[in-house]
Amino acid sequence: xxxxxxxxxxxxxxxxxxxxxxxxxxxxxxxxxxxxxxxxxxxxxxxxxxxxxxxxxxxxxxxxxxxxxxxxxxxxxxxxxxxxxxxxxxxxxxxxxxxxxxxxxxxxxxxxxxxxxxxxxxxxxxxxxxxxxxxxxxxxxxxxxxxxxxxxxxxxxxxxxxxxxxxxxxxxxxxxxxxxxxxxxxxxxxxxxxxxxxxxxxxxxxxxxxxxxxxxxxxxxxxxxxxxxxxxxxxxxxxxxxxxxxxxxxxxxxxxxxxxxx
Amino acid sequence: xxxxxxxxxxxxxxxxxxxxxxxxxxxxxxxxxxxxxxxxxxxxxxxxxxxxxxxxxxxxxxxxxxxxxxxxxxxxxxxxxxxxxxxxxxxxxxxxxxxxxxxxxxxxxxxxxxxxxxxxxxxxxxxxxxxxxxxxxxxxxxxxxxxxxxxxxxxxxxxxxxxxxxxxxxxxxxxxxxxxxxxxxxxxxxxxxxxxxxxxxxxxxxxxxxxxxxxxxxxxxxxxxxxxxxxxxxxxxxxxxxxxxxxxxxxxxxxxxxxxxxxxxxxxxxxxxxxxxxxxxxxxxxxxxxxxxxxxxxxxxxxxxxxxxxxxxxxxxxxxxxxxxxxxxxxxx
Ligand SMILES: Nc1ncnc2c1ncn2[C@@H]1O[C@H](COP(=O)(O)OP(=O)(O)O)[C@@H](O)[C@H]1O
Ligand SMILES: [Mg+2]
Numbered sequence: 372x373x374x375x376x377x378x379x380x381x382x383x384x385x386x387x388x389x390x391x392x393x394x395x396x397x398x399x400x401x402x403x404x405x406x407x408x409x410x411x412x413x414x415x416x417x418x419x420x421x422x423x424x425x426x427x428x429x430x431x432x433x434x435x436x437x438x439x440x441x442x443x444x445x446x447x448x449x450x451x452x453x454x455x456x457x458x459x460x461x462x463x464x465x466x467x468x469x470x471x472x473x474x475x476x477x478x479x480x481x482x483x484x485x486x487x488x489x490x491x492x493x494x495x496x497x498x499x500x501x502x503x504x505x506x507x508x509x510x511x512x513x514x515x516x517x518x519x520x521x522x523x524x525x526x527x528x529x530x531x532x533x534x535x536x537x538x539x540x541x542x543x544x545x546x547x548x549x550x551x552x553x554x555x556x557x558x559x560x561x562x563x564x565x566x567x568x569x570x571x572x573x574x575x576x577x578x579x580x581x582x583x584x585x586x587x588x589x590x591x592x593x594x595x596x597x598x599x600x601x602x603x604x605x606x607x608x609x610x611x612x613x614x615x616x617x618x619x620x621x622x623x624x625x626x627x628x629x630x631x632x633x
Numbered sequence: 634x635x636x637x638x639x640x641x642x643x644x645x646x647x648x649x650x651x652x653x654x655x656x657x658x659x660x661x662x663x664x665x666x667x668x669x670x671x672x673x674x675x676x677x678x679x680x681x682x683x684x685x686x687x688x689x690x691x692x693x694x695x696x697x698x699x700x701x702x703x704x705x706x707x708x709x710x711x712x713x714x715x716x717x718x719x720x721x722x723x724x725x726x727x728x729x730x731x732x733x734x735x736x737x738x739x740x741x742x743x744x745x746x747x748x749x750x751x752x753x754x755x756x757x758x759x760x761x762x763x764x765x766x767x768x769x770x771x772x773x774x775x776x777x778x779x780x781x782x783x784x785x786x787x788x789x790x791x792x793x794x795x796x797x798x799x800x801x802x803x804x805x806x807x808x809x810x811x812x813x814x815x816x817x818x819x820x821x822x823x824x825x826x827x828x829x830x831x832x833x834x835x836x837x838x839x840x841x842x843x844x845x846x847x848x849x850x851x852x853x854x855x856x857x858x859x860x861x862x863x864x865x866x867x868x869x870x871x872x873x874x875x876x877x878x879x880x881x882x883x884x885x886x887x888x889x890x891x892x893x894x895x896x897x898x899x900x901x902x903x904x905x906x907x908x909x910x911x912x913x914x915x916x917x918x919x920x921x922x923x924x925x926x927x928x929x930x931x932x933x934x935x936x937x938x939x940x941x942x943x944x945x946x947x948x949x950x951x952x953x954x955x956x957x958x959x960x961x962x963x964x965x966x
Contacts, residue, residue: 374760381757389745468706469741474729474758629722630708631647 378475382483390486400489405496408441426567431507433564436591438500439527440563442520443586445494446528451535453484456549457542462628471629478536478621498524505594519593519603526606527586531559533610533617534581540624555581562587585609634718635679636842637703637810642712644673644698672698674866675712682809683840685832687857687874689847691959695866696846697736700814703844704734717809730759733808735799737815742787748798749783752805759806766805773801776831793824800828804835813845817852825849829856850951862958869958874951881958882949886910887928888918889935890943898938907931 415437419430428436453460461467461481470480501520505512538555542548558576562583566574578584585606592598647667673695680686690696701707702714705721705728714721721728735741742751756766774780777797787795796816803811813832817825833856835841847853853860853874860877862870870877898917899909907921921931928946935941 378758381754385743385746385750385754388750389743465736465739468701468736469739471706471725472704472729472732472734472741474726476726626708629706 375475375479379479379483382480383485386484386486390488400487401492404489404493408493408496412437426565428565431504432591432595435501435504435508435594436565436587437563438497438504439524439591439594440559440587441497442494442501442524443527443531443590444559445490445497446525447531447535448487448490449494450485450528451482451532452487452490453481454532454536454539455552457481457539458544458546458548459542462542463546477625478618482536501594508595510595516594519590522603523590523593523606526610527590529610530582530586530606530613531556533613534583537617537620540621543624543628559583559586582609582613636682636684636717637678637680637844638713638715639679639703640677640713642673642676642699642702642714643671643710644695644702644707645710646670646672671866673702673863676863676866676868678861678868678871680842680844682842683836684859685836685843685845685857687845687847687853687860688863689850689853689860689955690863694863696863697814699863700734700736700812700844700846704732704812705729730806731809732812733803733806733810734812735803735814735816737818738792738796740787740795740799741802742795742798744788745786747784747786748779748790751787751798751802752783755802755805761806765807769805769807770801773804773831776834777801777827793820796820796824797827800831804841807839808841810842810844813843813847815847816845817847817849825852832856850955854951862955864959878948878951878954882954883922883924884920884949884953884957885923885928886918886920886947886949887931888916888945888947889941890916891935891939891941894939896938898935901938902934906934 412434415433416430418425419433423429425433457467461470467477470477473480498520502512502517505516510516535552535556538552539548541551545551558581561569561573561577566577566584566588569577574584589598589602589606593602647669649661650666650668676699688696688699698707702709703716703721705725708722716728717731719728719731721732742748743754752766752770755761774783777800779797779801782790782794782798785794787798790798800816803813817828820828829852832843832845836843845852845857857874859872860870860874861868862877870881892915894914897912899912902909907919907926909917910920911918917935919931919935932941932944
């Protein structure tokens with residue numbers, strides 16, 4: 372395990388060196404992503420021109436929820452970007468075979484290839500948004516709260532990243548696996564709104580089956596001091612259980628792939 | 634116990650029979666039809682430590698499929714493989730630590746990093762000590778002439794330069810077994826010779842067991858002691874290269890320099906005697922079966938038609954022998 376993590380960081384280091392080569396692409400990517408976020412924020416603002424709350428949530432509350440979601444997504448993007456197009460990028464070109472021949476679990480190699488810094492800007496932006504909304508909502512910013520925001524942000528990223536990784540096995544069957552991963556990923560949009568507005572089915576879907584709500588809604592409640600139970604503990608547990616399942620699913624997909632030959 | 638044991642190995646591929654049109658597509662989703670292709674059909678062999686084996690056969694014979702199963706990339710349909718006591722497809726990571734592999738032109742190096750950075754990552758992955766790493770790096774750099782390549786990005790290297798780095802990367806962690814699937818494809822003669830020398834040297838020094846598949850039979854002639862010949866998924870020969878030549882290479886090619894030719898020799902002689910491959914005013918090239926005729930017999934026959942000034946005798950090479958086997962001219966039992 373420790374060996375795997377060490378190798379993972381060596382791979383990431385290599386990705387970083389590669390990224391420095393493509394600085395300009397990075398900066399352009401960052402700018403376009405931030406523009407994209409601003410458009411979404413404008414959209415929320417328009418909704419609030421006609422109403423002053425949604426299920427009891429004010430504009431500030433929603434922006435806070437949005438910031439929390441954005442932080443989790445940014446972490447997902449930085450760490451798990453490379454799970455997107457396994458089919459197209461790795462399997463179609465036969466590169467996956469060379470990854471399978473390495474003396475580490477193939478997921479270490481794949482995750483180690485992540486090379487988007489574009490979301491780093493996006494991460495900073497989300498933290499600014501979260502803190503300023505909390506101040507506006509008259510919550511005292513303590514060191515513990517900042518720690519929670521960062522820690523739960525990372526866990527949120529791991530939760531979404533896990534779902535993305537599980538579905539990346541679509542790449543073993545189709546070169547267009549990115550479309551599959553993208554569709555599932557879109558479910559996170561549901562978690563950008565207060566969970567109260569949904570019916571039971573969607574509530575179960577985004578808390579128990581694909582726990583996106585833990586990457587957005589529940590941490591937001593926690594920061595607003597409305598949370599029940601120890602969220603740090605609950606989310607840590609969710610991440611561990613989820614990842615055990617994800618790795619099982621992934622290995623199952625890999626075995627299928629190795630028995631058919633692509 | 635041999636280092637590599639393969640017993641009754643079979644691989645069948647399922648190819649889905651896709652139909653055209655929407656209806657056909659939906660039918661396929663509900664009730665998929667598959668056609669089975671047997672790529673490897675019940676093969677067995679053992680390879681001892683330190684052997685250098687040429688695994689040869691025509692395109693589509695099943696070479697790559699076998700190598701993929703040996704490396705654990707592909708799960709066999711049935712049969713057993715053990716490499717140094719490990720079943721590759723069950724204990725993949727453990728197996729990967731003891732092997733190295735090259736598959737044609739697919740690279741294991743990091744595309745947009747300098748070569749040396751890839752080597753450093755390999756050092757980390759395989760837990761190489763500084764000493765092992767430095768020693769190998771120095772040795773390989775010398776034999777494969779990598780000095781000027783190490784600081785270049787892989788994507789900027791030529792095919793031959795890339796393959797030299799690739800070979801070095803494959804052997805860097807002192808693997809027990811190395812699989813080379815078409816390592817020389819598309820390379821020029823000098824690079825090919827360089828790589829052959831490297832393979833031979835390392836095999837001798839480290840006792841690395843090497844299995845090599847190739848199109849270029851010169852690779853085999855120069856490098857391998859043993860050959861395994863596979864045809865349509867079946868092994869049709871397994872043994873020493875020299876024995877193979879003795880067993881199947883029954884033909885000799887004799888080239889005569891002649892003058893004062895009286896008749897057209899091709900027209901005068903019958904197929905059973907010998908086969909004239911080329912004929913001109915001053916030379917003639919003849920192929921004959923050494924079991925049936927001696928060189929003297931042929932010399933006598935030829936001298937009936939002309940004066941012989943000089944002659945040159947050559948045994949058939951692997952390439953010619955294999956061509957005859959593929960054409961069905963040599964019957965196998
Ligand atoms: N992934 C695959 N799916 C279906 N058939 C395959 C696949 N790979 C190889 N084959 C078939 O299996 C046979 C053996 O192929 P291969 O092992 O690549 O031969 P070689 O390496 O000797 O040229 C061929 O008939 C080939 O068409
Ligand atoms: Mg092949």
